[in-house]
Amino acid sequence: MERKRRTLSLEQPRGAGDELRADVITSRDNKWLKMFRTALRGNGPERNQPIGVEGIKLVEDGLRSGLALEALLVSGAGERNLARILDIASETEAGVRRERILRTTDKLFAGIAGTETPQGVAALFRTPVWELDDVLRGPGASRGNAALVVVLAGAQDPGNVGTILRSAEAFGATGAVATRGTADPWSPKALRASAGSALRLPVLRGLAIPVLLAQLKIEQVRVIAAIAGGRRDGSERPAGPATWDFPRSLDDLRQAVAIFIGNEGAGLPVEVEHAADAAISIPMSGAVESLNAGVAASLLLYELARGRERSR
Amino acid sequence: MERKRRTLSLEQPRGAGDELRADVITSRDNKWLKMFRTALRGNGPERNQPIGVEGIKLVEDGLRSGLALEALLVSGAGERNLARILDIASETEAGVRRERILRTTDKLFAGIAGTETPQGVAALFRTPVWELDDVLRGPGASRGNAALVVVLAGAQDPGNVGTILRSAEAFGATGAVATRGTADPWSPKALRASAGSALRLPVLRGLAIPVLLAQLKIEQVRVIAAIAGGRRDGSERPAGPATWDFPRSLDDLRQAVAIFIGNEGAGLPVEVEHAADAAISIPMSGAVESLNAGVAASLLLYELARGRERSR
Numbered sequence: 001m002e003r004k005r006r007t008l009s010l011e012q013p014r015g016a017g018d019e020l021r022a023d024v025i026t027s028r029d030n031k032w033l034k035m036f037r038t039a040l041r042g043n044g045p046e047r048n049q050p051i052g053v054e055g056i057k058l059v060e061d062g063l064r065s066g067l068a069l070e071a072l073l074v075s076g077a078g079e080r081n082l083a084r085i086l087d088i089a090s091e092t093e094a095g096v097r098r099e100r101i102l103r104t105t106d107k108l109f110a111g112i113a114g115t116e117t118p119q120g121v122a123a124l125f126r127t128p129v130w131e132l133d134d135v136l137r138g139p140g141a142s143r144g145n146a147a148l149v150v151v152l153a154g155a156q157d158p159g160n161v162g163t164i165l166r167s168a169e170a171f172g173a174t175g176a177v178a179t180r181g182t183a184d185p186w187s188p189k190a191l192r193a194s195a196g197s198a199l200r201l202p203v204l205r206g207l208a209i210p211v212l213l214a215q216l217k218i219e220q221v222r223v224i225a226a227i228a229g230g231r232r233d234g235s236e237r238p239a240g241p242a243t244w245d246f247p248r249s250l251d252d253l254r255q256a257v258a259i260f261i262g263n264e265g266a267g268l269p270v271e272v273e274h275a276a277d278a279a280i281s282i283p284m285s286g287a288v289e290s291l292n293a294g295v296a297a298s299l300l301l302y303e304l305a306r307g308r309e310r311s312r
Numbered sequence: 313m314e315r316k317r318r319t320l321s322l323e324q325p326r327g328a329g330d331e332l333r334a335d336v337i338t339s340r341d342n343k344w345l346k347m348f349r350t351a352l353r354g355n356g357p358e359r360n361q362p363i364g365v366e367g368i369k370l371v372e373d374g375l376r377s378g379l380a381l382e383a384l385l386v387s388g389a390g391e392r393n394l395a396r397i398l399d400i401a402s403e404t405e406a407g408v409r410r411e412r413i414l415r416t417t418d419k420l421f422a423g424i425a426g427t428e429t430p431q432g433v434a435a436l437f438r439t440p441v442w443e444l445d446d447v448l449r450g451p452g453a454s455r456g457n458a459a460l461v462v463v464l465a466g467a468q469d470p471g472n473v474g475t476i477l478r479s480a481e482a483f484g485a486t487g488a489v490a491t492r493g494t495a496d497p498w499s500p501k502a503l504r505a506s507a508g509s510a511l512r513l514p515v516l517r518g519l520a521i522p523v524l525l526a527q528l529k530i531e532q533v534r535v536i537a538a539i540a541g542g543r544r545d546g547s548e549r550p551a552g553p554a555t556w557d558f559p560r561s562l563d564d565l566r567q568a569v570a571i572f573i574g575n576e577g578a579g580l581p582v583e584v585e586h587a588a589d590a591a592i593s594i595p596m597s598g599a600v601e602s603l604n605a606g607v608a609a610s611l612l613l614y615e616l617a618r619g620r621e622r623s624r
Contacts, residue, residue, distance in 0.1 A: 170603055172597045
């Protein structure tokens with residue numbers, strides 16, 4: 001069964017929701033529903049595929065951050081939020097094409113959603129094209145500061161990846177890189193955990209670590225390796241780069257820096273520890289061997305932000 | 313089909329694993345397997361039910377922290393870790409009763425495990441009985457410090473609850489309270505996220521908030537409400553208790569304190585904000601409205617620990 005859709009004439013009056021009575025998608029074989037399902041249940045967009053975003057807040061975040069909307073899908077339950085979402089969309093540069101506002105039933109929506117209690121609103125956004133330059137210079141507001149880049153090098157949990165991007169934005173990072181093999185920052189779970197930060201912060205995905213290290217060197221960005229195992233008793237790891245004292249070393253670190261965060265269990269790849277200008281770890285007490293990766297990264301970013309603020 | 317088991321004589325020689333050839337549980341209806349399944353797949357132990365713990369590291373953590381072992385279950389895949397685990401158990405006060413070392417097949421183990429790739433080792437521990445006094449005085453090492461209690465008041469995500477307990481132990485908290493309606497710190501997911509801290513830190517579960525607030529008042533513990541929405545522009549929330557400057561207010565806070573962390577979306581219950589001696593929030597930049605609950609709690613605990621260390 002084919003999707004039926006009526007393209008609305010632009011002359012229709014713009015009463016709340018009234019002007020948008022497009023026919024409802026009622027077939028689960030509809031190509032749009034299939035695209036939404038893939039995007040909302042996958043592990044992040046393949047090359048040239050759109051970012052799938054679910055829920056009122058995240059859809060609004062995507063629009064506000066200026067991402068180009070490929071399609072908006074609304075079910076009966078989400079209908080009451082449509083007018084507001086379209087208002088936000090109308091203020092963006094790209095706007096929203098009416099024939100890309102799609103409707104379906106709550107039941108079919110539940111069949112494509114990635115959450116257990118879907119809000120009935122989802123969107124497909126074109127993946128933004130960020131360059132290393134964006135990641136080093138930051139979003140509009142940050143331009144002028146030295147680069148503060150968080151590099152996710154092997155984190156497997158999309159929740160941790162999203163949490164780190166959320167903290168990165170909160171503490172004024174200029175951008176983020178997720179190296180090859182890291183959970184995708186634009187996967188549905190990471191997007192949710194980022195609370196929208198993954199849609200705002202310049203993010204590079206899938207870079208090979210040697211390539212990234214070489215580029216950072218050319219750009220004169222210092223590489224800091226976040227390592228576990230800081231002890232209050234002052235004992236240090238035997239090998240690797242110089243271990244910086246935390247947080248004192250970050251107090252007047254105004255140069256461009258990239259903090260590398262490793263895999264939750266295995267830590268950072270050896271090549272990163274070798275290439276790093278410094279290693280840093282957070283002192284802990286008790287029988288704790290390491291902090292949650294999201295917490296550790298957030299603490300480092302927090303102290304870096306504080307140091308920069310103090311030295312202003 | 314009944315479980316068959318052979319109690320081993322203590323005179324048998326103690327070769328690695330060799331002395332423990334108990335018969336293998338081969339029926340999924342076995343009462344022990346059912347108990348393990350309930351414990352490893354539930355949302356935390358009911359009253360008088362044991363804590364279920366899975367994986368080599370967590371089982372060892374439970375033994376090392378002195379919890380009483382009710383039963384140890386090992387499958388073929390976990391067998392090679394048994395000798396080591398028994399070594400650790402033998403050093404504990406309670407030890408391990410041989411008839412409570414149970415074996416099953418990898419297939420049946422997968423059917424009771426809560427993880428996707430089980431390691432073939434699980435344990436049931438008797439739930440420890442902590443009093444408020446323990447939570448205020450801390451585990452052995454911390455005794456002597458003023459109370460530093462983290463109160464989880466409504467967090468729904470067991471991952472966040474576990475992460476916070478992990479940070480709490482790392483930053484020297486004396487104990488934790490999970491109020492009624494909060495995800496259980498002893499649920500399998502929280503235990504994993506805590507990396508064992510939930511088994512070491514004194515933890516009270518299921519307290520009603522008014523009762524807790526009253527007890528903290530009697531014990532002269534200051535109540536700090538962690539709230540979202542700190543802005544770098546200095547704007548403050550209109551109502552509630554005095555808002556303390558973060559992190560400066562924590563710099564010389566050597567008194568006994570309890571930090572209340574709320575629900576991920578809804579924040580703290582109104583009664584907490586009303587009763588609190590102070591509210592505190594972490595300043596953020598960008599479009600970020602709040603941090604991940606685990607990150608926010610960890611940052612507060614980190615700054616409290618630092619302040620105490622400095623003022624020593």
